[in-house]
Amino acid sequence: MNGEYAAYARRSACEEFLYNEAYLLDDRRVFEWFDLVTEDIDYRVPVRTTRERSADEEFSDQAYHLKEDHESLRVRIERLENDFAWSENPPSRTRRFVSNVTVLDADDDSFDVRSNLLVHRSHEDSTTPDLLSAERRDTLRRTEDGLGLAARLVLLDHTVLPTDSLSIIL
Amino acid sequence: MSNNEARRTANRSPEGIETLMETVGEQLEDGQLPVSVLHNEAVYEAERRRIFGQNWVFIGHETEIPEPGDYRQRYIGTDPFIFVRDEDGDVQVLFNSCRHRGSKVCRSEKGNSSHFRCPYHGWTYTTSGELVGVPQQRNAYQHLDTDEHGLHEAPRVESYHGLVFAALDPDVPSLEAYLGDATWYLDMYVKFIDMEVIGDPHRWEVETDWKTPAENFAGDNYHIPMGHKSAIDAGIGSDTATGEKQSDLYAIADASGHSFSLYQIESDDPNFWGHPPEVVDGFHPERLSEDQYEVARKSGVTLGTIFPNLSFIHLGGTNAPEKESVGTFVLRQWQPKGPGQMEVWNWILAPENASEEYKERVYESGMGTFSASGNFEVDDIAIWNGITEAAGSVFAEQQAATTNFTMGRFGDAAPERVPDWPGPGETYVHGGLTDENQLTFYRSWYDAMQEEPR
Numbered sequence: 094m095n096g097e098y099a100a101y102a103r104r105s106a107c108e109e110f111l112y113n114e115a116y117l118l119d120d121r122r123v124f125e126w127f128d129l130v131t132e133d134i135d136y137r138v139p140v141r142t143t144r145e146r147s148a149d150e151e152f153s154d155q156a157y158h159l160k161e162d163h164e165s166l167r168v169r170i171e172r173l174e175n176d177f178a179w180s181e182n183p184p185s186r187t188r189r190f191v192s193n194v195t196v197l198d199a200d201d202d203s204f205d206v207r208s209n210l211l212v213h214r215s216h217e218d219s220t221t222p223d224l225l226s227a228e229r230r231d232t233l234r235r236t237e238d239g240l241g242l243a244a245r246l247v248l249l250d251h252t253v254l255p256t257d258s259l260s261i262i263l
Numbered sequence: 264m265s266n267n268e269a270r271r272t273a274n275r276s277p278e279g280i281e282t283l284m285e286t287v288g289e290q291l292e293d294g295q296l297p298v299s300v301l302h303n304e305a306v307y308e309a310e311r312r313r314i315f316g317q318n319w320v321f322i323g324h325e326t327e328i329p330e331p332g333d334y335r336q337r338y339i340g341t342d343p344f345i346f347v348r349d350e351d352g353d354v355q356v357l358f359n360s361c362r363h364r365g366s367k368v369c370r371s372e373k374g375n376s377s378h379f380r381c382p383y384h385g386w387t388y389t390t391s392g393e394l395v396g397v398p399q400q401r402n403a404y405q406h407l408d409t410d411e412h413g414l415h416e417a418p419r420v421e422s423y424h425g426l427v428f429a430a431l432d433p434d435v436p437s438l439e440a441y442l443g444d445a446t447w448y449l450d451m452y453v454k455f456i457d458m459e460v461i462g463d464p465h466r467w468e469v470e471t472d473w474k475t476p477a478e479n480f481a482g483d484n485y486h487i488p489m490g491h492k493s494a495i496d497a498g499i500g501s502d503t504a505t506g507e508k509q510s511d512l513y514a515i516a517d518a519s520g521h522s523f524s525l526y527q528i529e530s531d532d533p534n535f536w537g538h539p540p541e542v543v544d545g546f547h548p549e550r551l552s553e554d555q556y557e558v559a560r561k562s563g564v565t566l567g568t569i570f571p572n573l574s575f576i577h578l579g580g581t582n583a584p585e586k587e588s589v590g591t592f593v594l595r596q597w598q599p600k601g602p603g604q605m606e607v608w609n610w611i612l613a614p615e616n617a618s619e620e621y622k623e624r625v626y627e628s629g630m631g632t633f634s635a636s637g638n639f640e641v642d643d644i645a646i647w648n649g650i651t652e653a654a655g656s657v658f659a660e661q662q663a664a665t666t667n668f669t670m671g672r673f674g675d676a677a678p679e680r681v682p683d684w685p686g687p688g689e690t691y692v693h694g695g696l697t698d699e700n701q702l703t704f705y706r707s708w709y710d711a712m713q714e715e716p717r
């Protein structure tokens with residue numbers, strides 16, 4: 094394969110993965126989504142603060158909205174399927190828009206992928222959606238069943254979350 | 264004027280607030296509260312002045328600004344302040360508004376700086392608020408007395424073992440007097456244990472009135488089996504909620520207007536909110552009375568609300584059933600943002616001398632239970648939001664609809680006053696079955712709303 098084609102194929106594979114998981118989550122097939130997650134998943138949504146331009150970092154390395162491993166993610170997924178999970182029953186309706194997919198780094202079995210994410214979330218009969226916007230930095234890894242999500246860092250554009258609660262996966 | 268008319272007038276005009284508050288006073292005696300106070304423009308405006316303008320309000324924890332020059336932007340009600348450690352190491356709470364034309368002199372949420380320089384014309388202030396720089400002063404502003412033009416300070420600032428509060432009203436009693444009997448309970452968290460904030464607080468916007476969660480944390484333990492069934496089914500949360508440990512729940516209904524709930528585990532093994540022995544070794548029993556120590560020893564999850572808008576939960580538990588329980592101390596502030604609207608601020612704290620791994624687990628457990636993504640919190644909020652819609656309705660106004668706080672009032676109910684409880688306050692056993700804590704919150708609120716702004 095020539096290099097250009099390989100890069101194209103890689104990006105396509107990553108895009109396909111990201112689109113597919115977005116469909117699963119928007120369709121509330123959370124267990125199927127969870128099957129895409131590797132056992133050693135490192136999933137983080139750090140807290141962002143408004144800082145001066147000269148500050149090294151806007152994202153905390155101590156404070157997170159989500160900082161999950163396989164076990165704690167599973168708790169969240171299982172809870173969502175419970176009829177008494179009031180935050181998602183009735184469920185919020187989400188629509189994930191994934192774009193600007195870029196493969197930053199790749200070897201034979203793992204890809205570091207950057208993408209943009211816009212989540213449109215609506216509740217009940219409200220016509221004013223909650224909009225969450227973020228950059229995602231993912232590590233996708235080849236597994237026996239195709240690509241798996243091994244790491245995800247969600248860099249939100251918000252310091253104050255413009256949504257009632259984060260009972261959805263980003 | 265009938266009650267209904269009074270309420271309708273109140274909802275429309277600031278003048279009507281007095282009549283509405285009269286109704287509140289009468290109804291509270293019967294354990295009722297007009298639901299409209301939870302979503303009402305006039306009430307909100309009055310609260311900004313009477314509640315947030317005239318009481319001690321939480322600003323932050325001293326460990327958030329450990330070094331000289333460390334600062335954080337904070338709010339008293341909706342008023343912007345800078346919480347800063349000055350060059351001498353003292354904590355200051357400065358009004359975030361330039362004395363020249365009022366621009367914000369501090370525009371980032373946190374950082375470290377030796378000065379605050381206003382971006383508009385460059386007036387410059389020290390971290391203790393003194394005006395030390397006025398561009399072209401010699402040509403333009405010679406007459407200006409810089410001593411008179413420092414940043415305004417919050418009139419009162421005091422700390423209680425690391426918890427910093429400020430008051431806009433210079434005439435409030437001392438913080439310690441304001442906390443009063445509540446210090447007996449607070450001591451178990453912040454005097455017994457040197458606590459440290461981990462990272463930055465979570466902040467998120469919620470369409471709920473700030474009083475609803477304040478009331479909930481004051482003692483609504485009745486909602487746990489239903490409201491949090493999904494999280495309990497998932498096997499997480501406190502050891503008492505998951506049924507791992509048996510406990511008695513004590514409701515401290517009136518500790519100088521503040522309220523607490525304490526799950527007490529009768530066992531020879533100490534509990535200390537689930538902190539393991541090696542962590543408990545770093546606590547300070549010598550700073551507690553024997554009675555306080557005994558209550559701390561038996562404590563499972565405990566929670567409470569310091570009037571007006573600071574709540575906390577100290578929870579021995581975990582965010583995944585396979586993971587070991589740790590003790591997490593979560594502080595939250597319900598910041599008013601408009602009628603029926605607030606912003607939640609959530610700080611997770613750990614014992615300062617615990618290991619880094621332990622602190623990390625404390626953080627994860629706190630985040631997984633009580634935060635914007637917390638498996639417990641998210642359901643609370645989904646439920647609370649529904650209240651706001653009804654509270655703002657015309658129908659509720661017409662019907663003079665009330666919310667009910669009569670649980671446990673009558674002779675056939677389980678909760679009983681405990682005469683031999685070692686601590687102060689009005690204490691009930693079977694505390695999950697009484698509304699007295701919530702009534703304490705609303706009585707404090709009612710009393711504060713009676714105070715004409717000075």
Ligand code: FES
Pocket residue numbers: 361362363364365366381382383384385386
């Ligand atoms: S407004 Fe601050 S210097 Fe003019």
Ligand SMILES: [Fe+2]
Pocket residue numbers: 479486490491639643
């Ligand atoms: Fe709750």
